[in-house]
Amino acid sequence: MDRRARAVHAHPFSILTYLYKFLFLLIFPLLRGFLSALQGGLIRWVQGAWLDLLMVALILFLSYQKWNHFRYYFDISGLYYTQGIFLREQIWIPNTRISALSVLHPFWLRPFRIAQLRVDTVARNPKKADLTFYLRFDRAAQVLALRQQSVPTETGGGYAYRPGLQNVIFLSLFTSNSFIGILIASTFISQAGQILGQELSDLLLSVFEALAYRLANDLPHLTVGLIAFHLPPIAAGAALALIGGWMVAFTMSLLQTHGLCTRRTAELLHLQGGVLTKKFYQLQIKEISFIDIRQSLLTRLFRLYSVFLDGIGVGKEQSDIAAVIPFSTRKHAMGQLDRLLPEFQPSPRALKPNAGAIFKFLIEPLWPCILIPLASFLGTRYLPAWAAILQFAGLMLSIPAYWFLGVRLMDFFSSGVSKSQDFFTLRYSSGYYLHTVVIPSDKIALVNIRQSILQRGDNRCDLVVSTRAEGQRKHHIRNIDWDATTELFGALDCWTPKDAGIPNWYERLFALLKTRFLPFLK
């Protein structure tokens, strides 16, 4: 029997997910309502209600047809699927071309035993999966098993690493972002207001306001006298929002990564974890673009390491698991990395910035470090009525500025480039994080070596490496030697600056004047 005949439907739940694709048809009832309102006829609008019902029926019908026309078949050699109501497509993706196969079990679909399957290849849109559909739990497990059979595996299931809870907590502690938390919390409050009534939304906001006032008034008491001054309520509100946002982000991150387990078989890396949405990923080792050993200033000081992955189909969504080894000691992290991904071993740096480059590293964070305290000092001196809020704002803004300065200082002492066999190791900082990235040479998409006028004196350059993945990722290393860099990346040719250009008209004119008139003048 051929694949087409064996292809089956996705889970009928997919019909609901297809509804949004046809929601644009609601524009017609909306337009009709608008015209009826202009002409002022309620009876006329009611008389035409059949058109609205017809549109709703059409949306349901099209969603059903879309589901009906989507069929898939998965076997050991790959995935076959057909789709499209009007434009029919038949697509065959060989297993060798599937970079990542993910199965997600969101908590709201678990009672119905429905799973989401995501298929990613190097092609198509880098921001979303190439194919996503819903299927039963048992079918999803079957697909994963078939996929595993399709690539060579070791007997005994390979090596598995399950980090302890404290490692996952550390990961969530150091990677949680307050602003994402604020965004989630504010969306929750606004949606709760819409669904459960405005009173609930108002209640949550008034509780927040009361807390902010309490914090503003009782700060010296709450901190047992450590902070002696009273905060303005607006500053207390901002601080409370940041702390609350961070706690929300921390909780979300913990729920996303709890139960993390990484397993290596011959050609595949299996990742699983999550509480609210259980996730299972299978990645081809050869499709991993790079590994990123990421550290913040604090984790660098505590000598803690965490290893993240970047590859096709990894980290496309905010909730995806990208960490293979959460925060742990250097010995532990490197040991696990050696067992899980022995190919990706960082090598000692060969090229590094010269001592004179320290200013280039520090110039960016130095300005806010000087200007913020200065502005705060001048503000409190000339605007005494605003002194408390200006002092607080100055203090709060200085912390990230000095933090950034610390990161750049660490970056200066650790950044550099090296190559070992076919793997490049790049050490650099980006924002508040220090990265040690190990890239296979065949995953490099573009090497951009650039030299500013100031760097010409000591023949230094900045290196920007773009990696080959679905999305664009750039790695920026500052102030390393130009000649050694071009040699390391094989970007050599017969070029020398003096013969690079062909003279322009004014250069030709100048040359003409020089040859014709200067001898004469002499």
Place this chain on the structure above:
Amino acid sequence: MTLQKPDLRILTVWRIRLLVTAVAPSAVTAYFSINRTWAWWLFSASWIAAFLYFYIGYYPIKYRKLSYSINQTCLVVHCGVIYTRIKAMPLVSIQYVSVSSTPLQQLFGLCSLVVYAAGSTLRLPGLPLQDGILLQGALTPDGGSHG
């Protein structure tokens, strides 16, 4: 492959493009020339300065620094005006190559080569059309193109 320079006519193309762009601000200057306020002087001086900067400075330097070569592993492009740059795209990363030309480039028999890799793009302007097609064939992974 030794170092190659793009065709010198690309400098003329860039300058004509600049002249065409300059029509709009010059029309504004001409229209308001009856009532010459400080704003008129400032506007006119600004765009004339910008025009001269690009015509005499930026584009000649851009051309002067632009060159390319192919070694055993990479397509290497030298470029940059304020920064001196070397861009190296590994040949194994190249997905496909396109040859494109604007009407102005067509007038001068020139084209631009756009090299696409997964995760990056490299543009090489000012090639004679035949050279562009030859390079496209050489850089395309399967080696085949209409060239």
